[in-house]
Amino acid sequence: MLRNLCQKMFGRSLWVYHANSGGCNGCDIEVLNVLTPYYDVERFGIKLVGSPRHADVMLCQGPAMRSTARALRCAYDAMPAPKLVFAIGGCACGGGIWHDSYPVLGPVEKVIPVNFYIPGCPPRPEAIIYGVAVAVGLVDKKVSPVEFKQLQMPIPRYHPSDLRGEGEMVVYEKAEKI
Amino acid sequence: MSLTSKFKEAMVGLKAGRVTLDYPAHPRPVPENFRGRPIFDAQKCIGCAACANNCPAREILVLDVCQEVRILKYLGRRCTYCGRCSDVCPEKAITMSHEFETATNKISDVHQRLDLFMSTCQRCGRCFKETSPLEQLKLKGYRFDDLENERWIFRSRSFLESEPLVDDIKIELD
Numbered sequence: 001m002l003r004n005l006c007q008k009m010f011g012r013s014l015w016v017y018h019a020n021s022g023g024c025n026g027c028d029i030e031v032l033n034v035l036t037p038y039y040d041v042e043r044f045g046i047k048l049v050g051s052p053r054h055a056d057v058m059l060c061q062g063p064a065m066r067s068t069a070r071a072l073r074c075a076y077d078a079m080p081a082p083k084l085v086f087a088i089g090g091c092a093c094g095g096g097i098w099h100d101s102y103p104v105l106g107p108v109e110k111v112i113p114v115n116f117y118i119p120g121c122p123p124r125p126e127a128i129i130y131g132v133a134v135a136v137g138l139v140d141k142k143v144s145p146v147e148f149k150q151l152q153m154p155i156p157r158y159h160p161s162d163l164r165g166e167g168e169m170v171v172y173e174k175a176e177k178i
Numbered sequence: 179m180s181l182t183s184k185f186k187e188a189m190v191g192l193k194a195g196r197v198t199l200d201y202p203a204h205p206r207p208v209p210e211n212f213r214g215r216p217i218f219d220a221q222k223c224i225g226c227a228a229c230a231n232n233c234p235a236r237e238i239l240v241l242d243v244c245q246e247v248r249i250l251k252y253l254g255r256r257c258t259y260c261g262r263c264s265d266v267c268p269e270k271a272i273t274m275s276h277e278f279e280t281a282t283n284k285i286s287d288v289h290q291r292l293d294l295f296m297s298t299c300q301r302c303g304r305c306f307k308e309t310s311p312l313e314q315l316k317l318k319g320y321r322f323d324d325l326e327n328e329r330w331i332f333r334s335r336s337f338l339e340s341e342p343l344v345d346d347i348k349i350e351l352d
Binding site: 043121129130142 | 234258292330
């Protein structure tokens, strides 16, 4: 549904605004690398603009810091209505390595709603292009959650209190019940 | 500027050819030593939680629901792909794959969750590391990280909940 909405809303081209709220500039360099002729993202009509008022998409890098969260929120509110937010990098997706320190509030989604996540530290330029292509609808997303569940519990009925020491050996009294 | 120099410039420009990658249409192989998303092998994992103790981003959570079952959850959101978990894993259950196309619209897509069947240590109930040998004898070291709020909890505890999630042996509080 979101993809159909994206294709309807952003039919022609995305203008991106590049917001760094306290990252280490690694993701910034990768985003600017995406805009170079080698990974030419203007093939998809993506253009970097300097003001959030001109932008459709906000590329967030860095966690929401205590000092920049308000500015990030203001920049998000300044964007015109059909807007997307990309969280690029481990800091924007999950708060980064210093997610529990004092100046870091946490991931960007604590301050503004995030539509697409591109984890990585920093993500490869191909990964950023892939995220944009997922958003535009060119490709499908590849990841899915992995769960290994114990459907049946093969639990032997024993407990450490049932152990009895006999000299050097530890004997398990209820061993025959397993 | 003469006409020949312009011609030379044009030849240089033509010689470079087209450098742009046709990336989303054609796959791009990564270098051989590239570290991507870690993949957890539930068959090899023994549940020692060395990866959880060594993760710099506090990314792997461990929850003991009962004496026998330990849940290991990898969040994947702030992972820096440093590869330390695969280095410390004694059973080589974690491999750093070449996956990098992990862009999603739901962050829970990158989670990995293993329910591990743990056997009981015949001496202490559960093997763990504590500060003094006396505490090692006294405590058992169950981990109770908060899976719902995705929070790492820094203490281990010596007893399980009185009402475990899995209805199993009632374990006395000590």
